[in-house]
Amino acid sequence: MRWQGxxxxxxxEDRRGGKAARAGGGAGLGILLIVLVGWLFGVDASFLLNQDNTVATSTGNVGALDAGEEEAAAQFVSVVLADTETVWSDIFDEQVGRPYEEPILVLFSGVTQSPCGGASGATGPFYCPVDQKAYLDTAFFAQMRRQFGVKGDFAAAYVVAHEIAHHVQNQLGILGQAHRLRSQMGQAESNQISVRIELQADCYSGVWARAAQSLLGTLEPGDLEEALYAAKAIGDDAIQRQSGRVPRPHTFTHGTSEQRMRWFSTGYQTGDVRACDTFGANSL
Known part of the structure; x- marks a missing residue:
């Protein structure tokens, strides 16, 4: 990906270097609040909890960055965010017919607070619809490489684009609609709605990637393969297998590896937000 310079x-909003409000001993409660608020607004955050409904723990120093790596990651995220602003402003103008409202992306190290609760390296990147901000611990990119074997700058860009896609869903009213649907359903059915939310965000990420290439010329050979590999690595079935479990489809909240790859590809191939209607699709 062409991003340097x-x-x-x-x-x-840079909260690194001790600038953040620390979650401290209340981090577990904060994570539970993220799950609750995420459910209310249609953003699934149940991946923060394991199957026993206990708070997920971090993986030690698996995501540790040295000072140089962290600063490079921060600069990279800033450029990718700028790209999403350019792309989604153009798409909203052309396809939606109204202005795009740019979100804030919060960079933090270790832990921080949000209106959705405390965030830490254990939560992974997430979008909080309460303050319309995306939250990202810069160490997550190193964790992707070391824990999931996901490499390449465009794979990291896909992660940022996916969280910004949740902001797009929020602006389009999709998260509110999803909440109304989930409030009428049991857990298994609610999980299915969550999968549709996440796959749509993957599709929107593909729409962004196509437009980023068209408008900005940012993609390089191999970039799409990097994004697809990332989508494959973080599919629900792949993650459950990696943790030594047999995949349990009724517990899926983000979609299988195949689904995540396919919906990203759909967005990239069409460049049309209307092609990302996972809620109207008979089959995912």
């Missing part, structure tokens, strides 16, 4: 976004 390019202008970053002004919509970065």
């Amino acid at each position: 390019r202008k970053g976004s002004s919509n970065i």
Whole structure:
């Protein structure tokens, strides 16, 4: 991905280096609040809990970054965020017919607070619809490489684009609609709605990737393969197998590896947000 030397976004809230409000001993409660608020707004955050409904723990130093790596990651995220602003402003103008409202992306190290609760390296990146901000621990990219074997800058860009896609869903009213559906359903059915939310975000990420190439010329050979490999590595079935469990489809909240790859490809091939209607699809 061509990003070095390019202008970053002004919509970065940098809480690294002790600037963040610390979750401290209340981090477990904070994570539970993220799950609750995420459910209310249609953003699934149940991946923060394991199958026994206990708070997920981090993987030690698996995501540790040295100072140089962390600063490079911060600069990279800023450039990718700027790209999403350019792309989604254009798409909203052309396909939606109204202005795009840019979100804030919060960079933090270790732990921080959000209106959705405390965030830490254990939570992974997430979008909080309460304050319309995306939250990202810069160490997550190292964790992707070391724990999931996901490499490449465009794979990391896909992660940022996916969280910004949740902001797009929020602006389009999709998260609110999803909440109304989930409030009328049991857990298994609610999980199915969550899968549709996440696969749509993957599809929107593909729409972004196509437009980023068309408008900005950012993609390089192999970039799409990096994004697809990332989508494959973080499918529900792949993650459950990696943890030594037999995949249990009724517990899936983000979609299988095959589904995540296919919906990203759909977005990239069409470049049309209307092609990302996972809620109207008979089959995912």
